[in-house]
Amino acid sequence: MNQPIKVEKTLTINKPAAELYRFWHNFENLPHFMKHLKNVKVYDAKRSHWTTSGPLNVTVEWDAEITEDRENELIAWASVEGADVNNSGFIRFQPNPNGRGTEVKVVTEYKPLGGEIGNAIAKLFGESPKQQLGDDLRRFKMLMETGEIATTEGQPKGHNRS
């Protein structure tokens, strides 16, 4: 009954494909711009361990494996047997002609669980999964193009509002 949820998003990033590929390929970089991802530990060339944290203090962890890897072109990954939530994704880097940056497409898919915990987990993967993926991808673009992620968190406001 639980259909897999699949979302995809494309953005153009003003950097060469090789640079983007290299940064993403080190999965330990992903928590810098993926909001709910707390930590990724890379075990070896193929295997890594992902930890997310979110509502209800639910932590979801899984081991992932790189399922396809084409240098400067594509990286695909999937959770392995025994994951809290089965999920997979890929990112494709496609250089635009005439030095107009790189089209970056990300597709992710996960199998939702039922129940309260299932719902909390669903939130981890995004209230609106499409917007969350879009926001994560935009933060990736900001980081690559500017070296930082634009924010106003922590700035002053009237009447000590936060």
Next chain:
Amino acid sequence: MKAVCWEGTKKIEVETVPDPKIINPRDAIVKITSTAICGSDLHLYNGYNPTMKPGDILGHEFMGEIVELGSAFKNGNIHNKGKALAVGDRVVVPFTISCGGCFFCNRSLWSLCDNSNPNAWMAEEMMGHSPSGLFGYSHLTGGYAGGQAEYARVPFADVGLFKIPDGLADEQVLFFTDIFPTGYMAAENCDIEPGDTVAIWGCGPVGQFAIRSAFMLGAGRVIAIDRVPERLQMAKDGGAEILNYEEVEVGEALKEMTGGRGPDSVMDAVGMEAHGLGLEGFYDKAKQAVRLETDRPNALRQAIVACRKGGTVSVPGVYTGFVDKMPMGAFMNKGLTMKTGQTHVHRYLQTLLDRVQNGDIDPSFVITHRLMLEQAPQGYEIFNDKQDNCIKIVLKP
């Protein structure tokens, strides 16, 4: 520190708030020496922007001295665009926030920067794509704390901050932050050929700089339209012929003055508040806000109908949503071109500094009021209601 906060429609308060801190590596903190109230702030004051939140710090026209720099300025960060900045530098701050590294910044389209609006999703829902972040100008354009305050945090300081040489007073350079480049870009957008006639609706600060810029760029005649006597007088002092839209039928008068042909280019330096809103997601909120004030007359429609065939319509006036009853038939059949946008401030800074240093213009001419920061609430009221012959207010922290 003290800061001017928006607490609701026509509710401005000077409050004590925490000092801003460096958040990102390319940030700077500027101690503000002069700041101004802009016509754009009035759209917020009057409640026309549904993405304002109580407590937001206002202001996007400010300058001062660098008191702190982020880590990117110390460690040779590769994203730092290499502008050497140091604590103690005297700088002006463009109101548009630009990263310097995206497709748009690379093309000098600074106000369209891809990376400076943390709330880009909001703008994308309404407009398809997001413009750059702006200081003190609602959550739609990032929700950045503004510069009507004692201090401000400036993101991408290496790209934005512009150093001012010694010997120039604050009042001669403060308007580099917005209204001078805005008037200049609006005149540039008129594609002026030597001897052209340019008609400008709105003799507020933007209109005033547009008049002078149009002449600098080769216009033969400028016809300025407003109804406020002292603003029309200031336009006249700048060399414009003037029309009071309450006294004459503007379209007819313009035809008469141009031998029936119409002005070569027309400019809307008014903006359209009342009818300018109607965004799907924000429709009801906007409608609420709109009920609080009457519509402004429709400068843009008038301008399109008045423009000569094949002419150009330049729109520096701010719009946020949808506009009713655009004379699209006139626009299309007369083969007009429209150019618009938030100003690409960074593009004009050096040009305008040269102009001031050459003595072509002294931008302080537009200032009518100098107040203390604490007097901001009064300042908003005076400026909004055009009391006391007010045209431009500078606030001193």
